[in-house]
Every structure is written in structure tokens, then in C-alpha cells.
Amino acid sequence: MADFVHLSRDGVSVVLDCRGPSLPAIVHWGAALGPVDEAELALAAAPQPIGFSADGTVRVSILPEQSAGWLGRPGLAGHRDGRAWSSAFVVSGIDRSGVAVRIHARDREAGLELTADLELAPGGVLRARARLRSVAPGTYWLEHLMVFLPVPDHAVELLDFTGHHLRERSPQRTAFTHGLRVRENRTGRTGYDSAYVLCAGTAGFANRSGQVWGVHTAFSGGARTIAERDYHGHAALGGGELLLPGEVGLGEGESYTSPWVYGVFGAAGLDSVSGRFHTWLRSRPHHPTRPRPVVVNTWEAVYFDHDLRRLTALAQAAGEVGAERFVLDDGWFGSRRDDTSGLGDWQVSADVWPDGLGPLIAVVRGLGMEFGLWVEPEMVNPDSDLARAHPDWIMGVGHRLPPAARSQQVLDLHHPDAFRYVLGRLDALLTENDIACLKWDHNRDLVEAGHPGSGRPGVHDQTLAVYRLLDELRARHPGVEIESCSSGGGRVDLEILERTDRIWASDCIDAHERVAIQRWTSLLVPLELIGSHVGAATSHATHRTLPLATRAASALFGHFGIEWDLSAATAEERAELAAWIALYKEVRGLLHTGTLVHGDVADPAYTLTGVVGASDALFALTATATSVSYPPGVLTLPGLDPDRLYHVRPQPPGDVPDGNAAAWGAALPWCTPQGVRLSGRALGASGLRPPVLYPDRVLLVRVTPTEVAE
Numbered sequence: 001m002a003d004f005v006h007l008s009r010d011g012v013s014v015v016l017d018c019r020g021p022s023l024p025a026i027v028h029w030g031a032a033l034g035p036v037d038e039a040e041l042a043l044a045a046a047p048q049p050i051g052f053s054a055d056g057t058v059r060v061s062i063l064p065e066q067s068a069g070w071l072g073r074p075g076l077a078g079h080r081d082g083r084a085w086s087s088a089f090v091v092s093g094i095d096r097s098g099v100a101v102r103i104h105a106r107d108r109e110a111g112l113e114l115t116a117d118l119e120l121a122p123g124g125v126l127r128a129r130a131r132l133r134s135v136a137p138g139t140y141w142l143e144h145l146m147v148f149l150p151v152p153d154h155a156v157e158l159l160d161f162t163g164h165h166l167r168e169r170s171p172q173r174t175a176f177t178h179g180l181r182v183r184e185n186r187t188g189r190t191g192y193d194s195a196y197v198l199c200a201g202t203a204g205f206a207n208r209s210g211q212v213w214g215v216h217t218a219f220s221g222g223a224r225t226i227a228e229r230d231y232h233g234h235a236a237l238g239g240g241e242l243l244l245p246g247e248v249g250l251g252e253g254e255s256y257t258s259p260w261v262y263g264v265f266g267a268a269g270l271d272s273v274s275g276r277f278h279t280w281l282r283s284r285p286h287h288p289t290r291p292r293p294v295v296v297n298t299w300e301a302v303y304f305d306h307d308l309r310r311l312t313a314l315a316q317a318a319g320e321v322g323a324e325r326f327v328l329d330d331g332w333f334g335s336r337r338d339d340t341s342g343l344g345d346w347q348v349s350a351d352v353w354p355d356g357l358g359p360l361i362a363v364v365r366g367l368g369m370e371f372g373l374w375v376e377p378e379m380v381n382p383d384s385d386l387a388r389a390h391p392d393w394i395m396g397v398g399h400r401l402p403p404a405a406r407s408q409q410v411l412d413l414h415h416p417d418a419f420r421y422v423l424g425r426l427d428a429l430l431t432e433n434d435i436a437c438l439k440w441d442h443n444r445d446l447v448e449a450g451h452p453g454s455g456r457p458g459v460h461d462q463t464l465a466v467y468r469l470l471d472e473l474r475a476r477h478p479g480v481e482i483e484s485c486s487s488g489g490g491r492v493d494l495e496i497l498e499r500t501d502r503i504w505a506s507d508c509i510d511a512h513e514r515v516a517i518q519r520w521t522s523l524l525v526p527l528e529l530i531g532s533h534v535g536a537a538t539s540h541a542t543h544r545t546l547p548l549a550t551r552a553a554s555a556l557f558g559h560f561g562i563e564w565d566l567s568a569a570t571a572e573e574r575a576e577l578a579a580w581i582a583l584y585k586e587v588r589g590l591l592h593t594g595t596l597v598h599g600d601v602a603d604p605a606y607t608l609t610g611v612v613g614a615s616d617a618l619f620a621l622t623a624t625a626t627s628v629s630y631p632p633g634v635l636t637l638p639g640l641d642p643d644r645l646y647h648v649r650p651q652p653p654g655d656v657p658d659g660n661a662a663a664w665g666a667a668l669p670w671c672t673p674q675g676v677r678l679s680g681r682a683l684g685a686s687g688l689r690p691p692v693l694y695p696d697r698v699l700l701v702r703v704t705p706t707e708v709a710e
Contacts, residue, residue, distance in 0.1 A: 001094045004038035009099050010279070012124030012265055016101065017042050020091045022068055023061035023105055023116070026150050029126065029213070030265050047233055060234050062103075062116060063130060064148055065089065072228050073180060075238075076114075077143035080136065084110035111136020111252075116147070123279030126263040127218075134250035142248040144224065145258045146240035151213045155200035155235060158227055159270075161520060162193040166508040166541050168489035169196055169520040176200050176235070181227045184242055188221055188410075188446020188459045189486050190493045195225040197264075197273070197523050198237055205269055207598040208638050212266040214273050215239055216524060218494035219259035221446075221463030237263070244457035262494060270523060271597050271638070278526040278596065281497070288481070288501050291588055292528050293324035293370060294581055295561035297439070300509075300540050302565065304331035304338055306352045310567070312363050317566035319367035321574055322581040326364040327372035327439055332357065334384065340407040343379050344386035346425035361434050370436035372481075373429070377422045378442055378466060380411045386421075393418040395462070397448045398455035405444035412452055413465035423472060430477045440470075440500070442486035470499040483531060492521065497529065502559055504531045509563060510539035511546050511554035512696050515607055515622055518558060519598065527611070528592035532558025534577065536565070546696050548573060552580035553620055553654050553698035557591065557609060560584045579653040590616045597639035603628050606690065610703075612639040617703040618651060623693035636687035637703065640680030645706045648688065649675025654700030671699075677706060 005016040005024070015028040015038050027042045049056045054069030061068065063075025067088035079085040089105035089112075096102075100119035106112070115131040128147045134140040156176050160183055163170040169192075174181070183195035199205075201212035217223045217239030224242040229235040239261040248256050262280075266272030281287060296318040302310060306328075315326050330336065332353065334345030342349075348356050357373075364371045380387050380394060382404070387394060395410040396402055402409065413419050429435065451458045470482065481501040484491050488507035497503065505521045508514065514532065521530055532555040538545045555561065560581070566574065590613045599608030605627045610619035619637060640646060650656075650671050668691050670676045676688075683703070691699060 001091070002096075004042070005094065005096060005101050006033075006036070006038055007099045007101065007118070007120045008032055009120040010122065010124035010276070011267070012120060012126070014118070014120060014126055015041060016118070018091070018094055018103075022059060023063055023065070023089050023091065023114075024094075024103060025059055025061045029149060029263065030152070030211070031267055058232060058234070060148070060150065060236065062118070062128065062148055063089075063114070063146070072230055072234070073146070073226060073238075075130075075146050075148055076132065078141055080111065080134075080138050080140045084112070084140065087112060089114050112140065121280050122283035123276040124265065125276050125280040126265075127260045128263070129258045129260045131255055131257040132250070133255040134252055137252055139249040139251055141246065142243060142250060142256055144240055144243060145256065146224070146226070146238045147258065147261045148236040148238040149213070149215060149261070149263045150234070150236045151200045153233065153235065154202050155211070155213055156203050157201055157205060159199040159201070160225075161196040164192050165487055165490070166506060167513065168192045168492075168506050168517055170516065171520055176227060176229060178229050178231055183225045185223045186242065187490070188449055188462070189442055190220050190223070190491045190496070192488075192490050194223065194493075196492075196520075198225045198227060198239075199270070199273065200227060200235070200237060206600045207271050208269045208600050210269050212270060212273050213237065214264045214266070216262045216494060217259055218262055219463070220466065220491055220493055220496045221459045223259070241460065244459060247457040247460050259495060274523050275595055277524050281526055281529070282593070288528060291585075292559045292592060294322055294584065295325045295327060295372075295531070295533070295559070296323040296566070297327045297329055297533065297561060297563045299329035299374075300535055300563040304336070306331050308353075308359055311360055313567040314565065315360075315364050315367055315369070317569070317574065318562065319369060321562075321566065321578040322585065323369055323562060325370040325372055325436065327374065327437065328357070328360065329374040329439065330376075330441075332373070341381050341383035343376060343381040343408055344384045344411065346375070346377075346422075346429065357433055365434060371434060372437035372439060373433075373435050374439045374441060375426065376441040376443060377426060377469065378411055378413060378462075379408045379444065381408050383407070390418070392452050394452060395446070395449045395458055396452055396455070397450045399453075400448070402448035405447070408444055410444070410446055410449055410462070412458060412462065413469060414451060414458055414461035419465060419469065423469060426473055427476055430473075430480055435480065437481040437483065437501075439483045439485055439504070442491055444487070467495070467499065474499065489517070489521065492525065494524070497525070502529050502531050505558070508539070508541040509533045509535040510542045510544050511551045512544055512624060513542065514554045515624055518554070519607070519609065522596055526592070527558050527596065528588075530558040531561060533561035533563040534580075535563050548576050549580075549654060550696050550698050552577065553622075553700060556580065556584055556587075557611075557620060560588070576653065583651070583653065587616070587618055590618060595639055599635055599638055601635060603632055605695070606632060606635070606693075608635055608637075610637065610639060615705060615708045617646075619701040619703065620654070621690050621693070621699045621701065623695055623697050625695050627692065631692050632690050634687045635690050636685065637683040637701075640683055640703065641705075642679065642681035642684060644680050645677060646680060646683060646703050647675055647677055647706050648683065648701060648703050649673055651700035651702040654698055
């Protein structure tokens, strides 16, 4: 076996010290090193063998062990009937293939075998996971299996996320001090307040500056993400599944595989972190590549009031403004006239749709749009034919049902008959109807989610069953796209995105709130996978009233959609919306393949978001409050080629933020179709003077190399 393994890709190096016999330790994870003597590198970084918990130096491996002297959180926790609670793995083999390495190890006394995988994916994304196998009699009760990725001493600040329904992924910063910071999710789904991407960075790291190391635990059930630093110079980020007591017991020959933990190093701030994540996601063979269609969703237009005439009028209005996909939301099945009944009865309602969905689908397809349908396959209303026929399919503790939430309970998809039923109904819907996409919802947390009868905890089994269900459905219907929705943005992670084509970022489509929601969602997820809709003038979620230009500009930086009763909109509103949709169709190729950038704006009232491609760029300057200076200070445009000359000008229809030529947004000398011509270096160093904007207004700025036809 090699003493060292050096993986390098896309500007990142990972060096593993494999001199064993214990598990390898990461010597370096960060900027690419080029040719280097790994032994000398390890020698240069080795600490003095002072000896505290053990004589010599403490080796902190990718799964730290107490047997090596590590007294922080161990990588593996569990026991075999009270014994084998501390592991001491010995490496038995290391396999390398390109930029991937697999480590085999065994603890004979504990009766455990371990396989750890590390690979550098496109974009320089490091991902790692471990597989544990029990090879001794009895049951090994697993508490956790976590992968640790070290970070250097100068990573002194932490950024992670919290939030709630309608305010997902809200950032919070803390000092990376000595001790353990643990972010646990016990909701049974990714959660509104998950750590999402836990970042450690140099002091004051920002959008475009500072070194940043970030980790994401890719699991859609219970998860744990940590940052730990001790007094002996060790600091690491880690992640794994959060298992409930007694949830995973391994009999002889049985195994458990941890979730992938994704690690990203960014040399130039948070934009370099998101850039690596986006490169990785876009490199996947199943990543959506066709133009992302303009969606109209019926929820905030009609809610449960399904009527063929009304929905036909909505579809016609949507077609006139340029919509390309029509999604029928909740209320089309069984007794589902509100959210208290019918969930689980996946039969088209004969009361509302006596001729089935065919007539509406024919209207939609005749207008040149695709048809999509809302489902919530993992849930059930107690007031449903399914629950009355199969109460033994509802998750709970023993024979006690959990408290209801939104008048619903959770269907135990680990139960083979329940799994077959749901798969069969969804398969039939997709076979019998011309359906291009499913909006897959998940509207409650998993509380006391045990297997019926036995009462054993079932979140782990439920999560894997959902993955199997999605995998099987996609295998049967490979052309159908699926959107991950969970009371808005409650299930957003890289493992659910292996099986879906879009995420719904939030049930809040108030453009003011969406500025932050979409900015931080896009730290992990590229714009083409983030559903973003234009709502009515007065927001359903917040009752805030905003102009159409602001609502449309927000939706532009995502997968554009409409969630508004267009049949009641004025002719002027429809014409303005059609202009925004035409712009989206013009620039979606740029927005969904280019590099996402964010300005580090000193004025807290302003945010600057842009996408830069090889031959085009579009920026959105958004004011969420009144400026601290009057007029506001100069803004620089990040991400441009410093050696190219650019034509910079406002982009219609987002060129006059307050809707008329006399507004402040049209007063600046450069805010004309002629604009200005400056180098990328000048725009990045000196910048532009932004206009005075009223709060909740947006100015779009188009930036094109002068040698490119405009």
C-alpha cells in the first residue's frame, strides 16, 4: 500500500497519510499543491509529540477513534451488547482509481469491517462516505457513523443556517471556538433549519473574499452536521445520519452505509464555494439540460376550487403570456376539497372531474403547454379510504398515533404493501395521463415515526423507502420530471436532488423575502433547479404588496414560474408579464449555465446578484430598504474578465425600476440604452454608481463584451 495518496482536481488537492496501520488521516484539503513530496508535507505539518491523552501525537483520521487518543466526538459510535464500544481499525487495503480512493479496514476484536470512499468530483468537490459491516455473532447497535474533514487553524468563523416555514435557510454566524458545535435535524426531512452548508472560513470571509471550507450532509431524513475544535490544534467539519435509539442494529453479515458528506474548499469567498457545487451538479449525466420551461402553478390562483371552466380560462391566459408548463396543484383526487380529507386516495375525483383529467390535459396540450400534477405520496389523512382500510400502514409508536399535523399522518412506505400501493397508483396516473412532471410534496415533520405494531423507530427506513420509490418511478417513466416540495423548502439536499429535477425553495413567493431565501438556497443549488414564481400583487404569505417588475425580476433568477390568477389580471399586467417571460426565455441559457456571482455591497439596503457567461452577463441590483447614503455609493461588478471591454446598460423591462421615465431609476447618465463601455477590470475595481431606488425595487443591468453581437 502507498504511504500517501494525493488526489487533485480543478484547483483542489487532498492528501491522505496512509502510513497506518490505523485509518488514514487527511494532511491537506485545500488549494491545489501541484507536484509535492507528500512525506515532506506531512513532516512539515506534524505537531510536537507532547502527549496528553496518549503518549506521542494523536492521529485524527477520517473517522476519529478514541483508541488513537482522540477524545472528541468519535467517527463511529455503537456497541455489541455493551461491548465493542471503542473501535481500533487496522487498514487491510487501499484501492485507487483516478481521483477516487477506497480504504478497507477491520477491527477483529469488535467484529467490524469498514470501507471508506473518498473522491474528488468535478468542480473539486470532495465527497466521502463509509460502510460498516458486522462480521461477528450478535447485534451491533449503531449510534452514528460520521466522516470528518479537517480544516486549518485560520478557519476561525462559522456560517450555517436556520429558518422556518416561509423563511428557509436564514444565515447565522458564530466564532469557531474550542468545543463542539452540533446541528441536528430530527424532523424526518431535510428541514427548514438544517445546517444546509456548514462553512468554516478565515476572519470576515464574504461573497468574494476569504478562504472557506464547507460541508453538506446529503440525506433527506435525520442528519447531524458538526464543527469541532480542541486545544491540541485539531479542527474539523463532519456529518452523518442522525439515528434514533435502536434504529439500526446490524446482525452478522449485515451492513450500513452512511450518507455522502460533500466538502468544498473555496479560495475566494462563498461564490467560489457555490461555483464548485454548481459545477458538480451540472456535470451529472441526469442533470436537466433542456431549457427550463416557464411554469404556471394553480395553487395560489385557485387553491382547492377546481373547475374545468375556470382552469381552462387560467390555462388560456397562461398560454397567451408565454407559459410552457401547467401544473394542477392539490385538490384533484378523492374527497380532497380541503386539507382535512382524501390524502392517500390517489384516484381522480369523480365529483370534480367526472370525465377524468383528460379534458383539462387536452386544453393544456392544445395550447402548447406540458401538463404537471401535484401529489403527496408519503402522507395520509385519517379521513380517507386508505386510512380506514389500512390503519396498520400509518407510522406511530406501538399502537399510539402521533399528533396530527395539517390533519395528516405519515404512511409507512417501509411496509411492502403500502409501498406497492403508492407505486401502483402513481404508475397508473403517469401511464393513463399525458403528465410531464410531478410536484412531489411532503407537508409535515415525522413525529414519533415508528413502524406500526412493533413501534420501532422508522425514519431511516422511511427515507430509504422514499428513495426507492422515486428511483422505481423514474425507471418506469424516465421522461417525467419531479419537483421536491416539502411545505415549501423543507427538503433540499443533494441526495433528494439525485432523484428530482427542481426544488421548491419556499412557499413564500413574496419577492422581498425571496431575495435572501434564493440567495442562500443558491449557495448549494444552481438557479435552474430553484423554482421561483411570480405571485399576485399582494403576497399570499406576507400580505405585502409589490409591483410586478419586482416580483418578475425575483423569479427571473431561478426556474421561472407564475402562481397568480392570470384570468383576473388586467391587460396591462399580462402585457408586462409577457415581456418578462420573453426576457427569461432570452436569458435562461445564460442564467442556467453561467457562473453565479454576488457583490459584497457595503450598503445593507442593496444586494447585487449576477450571472456571468462567456459572452453575456446579467446583474440585478435590488433595494430592500432605503439607502444609508443619498445617493448610494458606487458598486463594483464581480466575475467579469478584466481584460475584456464591456457594454453596460439597463436591461428592459427591468430598466426603469419605478415604472415611469421620471423615476429616479432613469436619471443617471449611464442608465440609457447607450450605457457605458468599460473594461472588466474597471467595472470590478471602480464600478458603477447605482440609481436611487425605492425599497423593494430592482434594476437589471446587461453586460456584454463589445465584440459580441447585441
